[in-house]
Amino acid sequence: MIGWFALLVVAAFYYVPWLKRVIGGFLYQNPYVQKLPGPKGLPFIGSIMDLAGDTTVPLKFWIREADKARAEGHGIFTMTALGRTITFPINGDTLRYICESSEEVVKGKDYEYLRAWVGDGILLSIGQKWRDRRKSYTQLFHFSMLDGYLETFNKHARIMTEVLAENSGRIVDMSDLVKRLGLDSICDTAMGYHFGTQKNPDHPYITAVDIFTKYSQRYNTEPQMWVTWIWYLLYHRDYKHALDNLNALTEEIMNARLKKVESGEVDLNAKKRPLIDHFFALHQKGEWTLEEVHYEINAAIFGGHDTTGSTLTWIFWALATQPHFQQQCYEEIRDIFGDSDRDTTHEDMKAMVLTERFMKETMRIFPPIPVVERELQNDFQMGPYLLPKGSEVFITPHLVQHNPEVYPDPWKFDPDRFLPENIDKRSPYDFVPFSAGTRNCLGQKFAMHEMKTVLAWALRKFSFHTHHNLLDQELAIEVISKPTLGVNLKVIPRN
Template sequence: IGTVLVVLFAAFYYLPWLKRVIENFLYQYPYVQKLPGPKGVPFIGSIADLAGDTTVPLKFWKSEAEKARLAGEGLFTITVLGRTITFPINGEHLRSICESHEEVTKGKDYEYLRVWLGDGILLSIGKRWRDRRKAYTQLFHFSMLDGYLETFNVHARVMADVLKENAGKVVEMGDISKRYALDCIGDTAMGYQFGTQRDPSHPYLNAVDIFTNYSQRYNTEPQMWITWIWYLMYHRVYKDALDTINQLTEDVMNERFRRIKNGEIDLDAKKKPLIDQFICLEQDGQWTREDVRTELNAVIFGGHDTTSTTLTWAFWALATQPHYQQQMYEEIHDIFGDSDRDCDNEDLKAMEFTERFIKETMRMYPPVPTVERELQNDFQMGKYLLPKGSEVFICPYIVHHNPEIYPNPSKFDPDRFLPENIAKRNPFDYVPFSAGTRNCLGQKLAMHEMKCNLSWAMRKFSFHTDGNLLDQGLAIEVICKPTLGCKLKVVQRV
C-alpha cells in the first residue's frame, strides 16, 4: 500500500505539469508528423537515443543533422517526453530565428539558472530585455573595451608566472585557463580581485562549479525532480553554493556603494569596472539595486566559463598540431620580439593568424552546446511551420560540422577564416556566441582577452602532448568541455 500511496501522491503532485505537457503534445503532434526527423514512440520520442554519458546528445544530434542534410533538408525535429525540438542545420535556416524580434523567449532548460541569474539580460524577455540590451550595447562600446586590455595583461602576466613555476611539468590547462578567466572577469566586472590563479581554493570558484554541476544534472537526472529526494540528497550542498555566490556579490556591492558614497571612487573615470557603470544606472533611477546584483551575476556567469573553455581547446589544438603552434609563435615573436611588454590594441590587430586560430577552435569546439528559444507563436522556418510552444535549439556544433558549409569539417584549418573564405559563407553559418537579436555582446571583449592570453603564453612557453587532436570528445555540461581534460607539458622557451 505504501508504493500505491507514493504513486498516487506523485501523480497528484505532477498533475498540473503533466496536463500542460499533454496539451502541448496534442497541439504539436500534427505539425511534428510533417517535419523531418526521427518520429520515435509518440510522446516518449527520442529519449532512449539521448540516454548515456554527456557525449551522447551531440553525437545523436550530429547524426540526425547528417540524415537531414543528405535528404536535402535544412532542419530536423525530435520529440522528448512531449517536448518538440527543432534544430536548424545551416545559416539559411538559422537566420529566421536569430533575426526574429518576437521569438526571443529562452527555452525551458534555462530555468535552472534563474535562481542565480534572475530576470536579467540572459533570461529576460519583452521590454525588460530590450531595455537591458540597450544599456549593455552602450556599456560594451569600443572605447570601453580598450580600458579592459590593461586588466587582461595584468592577469596574463600572473598566468605566465604560474606556468613558469610549472615549467617541465604536465599541468591541467583547463584549470589554469579557468582561473585566469575568472580573475579577469572579477576585475573587469566587479573591480574585485579573486586571485584564484594564486589561490585555487577560493570558495567562489568551488561554489560556481557545484552550482553549475547540480543545475545541469537536474535537467538530465529525473530522481532529482522528486522533491523529497532533492531535499534529502542535494539541496543543502546546492543552496550552500548558491549562498556563497550571492554573498560574495552582495559583499562586493556593499563595499563599492560605501566607497562611492565616501568619495573614494570617481564614477566619471574613463576606465572603470562594469559595477560602477551599473551603479550609475542605479543612481539615475533606471535600475534598482537588485538589478545591479542580477546583472553582475549574469556577467560573471557568461564571461568566464565560455572564455576559459575556448582557451582550453585552443591549447589542446596547439599542442596536438605543432606546425600551427610554431606559426602562432612566429607571428607573436614578430610582433613582440623578446620583449616583456604588455599587449596593446595595435598588437591585437596584428595577431591575424592567432585570431583565425581562435575562430577555428570555436568552430570545431564551440563553447556553448545550444542556444534555445521557446516559440510563442507558430513560426515559419524555410518551408516548414513550427508549432507554438515548441522549441528551437541553435546548436553551433551541428552547423559548424555541416560539410556543405565547411568541407572536411573534422580537419582543423584556420584558413577557413581568411576574409575571402568568410565572404563565401552565410553570416549565420558561424555562430559560436549565437547571432542576431540575442547575440553575445561580450564576444569582442572575449576575443581581446583570449588573444592577450595567448600573446603571453606563446612568447614564453611551448605546449606538448602525445595525444591527437581528435582524441577528445565534447561533454555537454553548461558548456562543452573536453572529455579527457587538457593535460599538457609546459616547456619554457629559451
C-alpha cells in the first residue's frame, strides 16, 4: 500500500510538473512576501485564476492592481501565482532600481521557452558571455554604422509603397505587411540576405514566428501544456514544425553568406560589415562555434523584426484612428520632401520632429514589448521594499507609462508630452518601450531610423483610414503586444 502511494507521488511529480511548482511554491512562501503590497490571492495557487482567460486578461489585472497600489501610496505591487512571486514596479522611481542594477540581469522564467530558438546568445545569456556579446553588438549599432543601413531601409520602404499601390482603395492588413517589411529589412541590413517576404506573403517563416511566439505565451499560462504527455499529444508537432522552419531559414542565410565568403565576394574583416560577418569573423578566430553563430542570427532576426513590426502596427493604427494627427505628420513630411520621390536621409529624420513625438506617444500608450522579466539572484532592495531572492520582477512599460502622476489623463493621446520641456520634467524610467539601463535595447536607434523611413514613404504616398476609434483595441500580450482587432486599414493614394 505504502509502495503504491509512493509510486503515485513519484508519478505525479514526474508527469505533472506544475504540481512541483505549486508545492514547491507553498513550501517556499517567503514570510516577507506577505508584507509587500498587492493581491494576496488564494492559498497554494495565488492569483493564477485572475490571469485565466485570453491574452488580454493579465494586463487588465495588472492595471487594476497597479491602480490600487498607487492609491495606497506604493511604488510596486507583488503577486504570487503557482509558487512564483512577481513584483511589478509601477513608477519610474522604483523601476530605476532594477534597470540600473548590474547584478540583477538574469531573465525571468518565461524566457526559457525561447531558448530553443535563440539559444544562449545576447537575449538570454548572463555574466561575461553576455557582457562580451553586448560589446560586439554595441560597436555594430554605432551611429556611423547606421548610415550604411539607410539605403536598405529606403529600399524596403519603397517596396512597401509598391505593395500598397497594388492594393490602393482596398483594405490592407497593415500588421502583416509591416511585419514582413521588418523581416526583410533586418535580414538585408544585418545578414546581407534578400528575403523578399513583402511580395511573398505566404512565406512559411512568418507563420512559424507567429506559431512559435503564440505557443511561448500560452506555455506560460496554460498548465496543461506542462504535462509531458499532453504536450506531445497536442502541441509538440506544430511547435516542432515552426521551430524547424525558423532554423531552416537560418541555415539558408548562413550557407548563402559562407558561399560569398568562399568566393571572395565578401571580406569578413571589412571595416563596415553586416552583423553576420562579424559573427563569422568571431567563429574564424575560434571564439564562437557555428552553433553559436546560428543562435545569434536567430536572436538578431527575432529581436529586429517582430518588435519594429509591432510598433509600426500600432503607429498605423494611431494614424488611421486620428486623422487630424495623420494630417499633421503628413504636412511635416510634405514640407520636407515636397513632391520628390527621393530617399530619406539623416537630415530628413532630424527634421521629422512632430512625427517623432507622434511615434513616441504611440509607444507610450501601446508599448510594443509588454513585459521584460528578471529573476532575482539575491535579496533585492527596491527603495523601501525588500524583494526575496528567487522571486521575479516584471518590467511592464504599460504600468509606468500610464501612471497618472506623471502622465495626467494617461489614455489621452497627446504627442506634446514629448516636447523637450515636458520630457525634462520626467525620469528617463517613466518611458521605457526599449527598456532602460544595463540591459536596454541595443537596436533602438536602428529601429527609430527604420520606422521613420517607413513613415516618410507611406505618408508621402498614401492616407490610411478606418471607422474605429483609437481605444477600440485591446492589447493582447504575447512576446510582443498585438491589437485584438487587427489593423485593417483602407489605403487611399495621395495625388
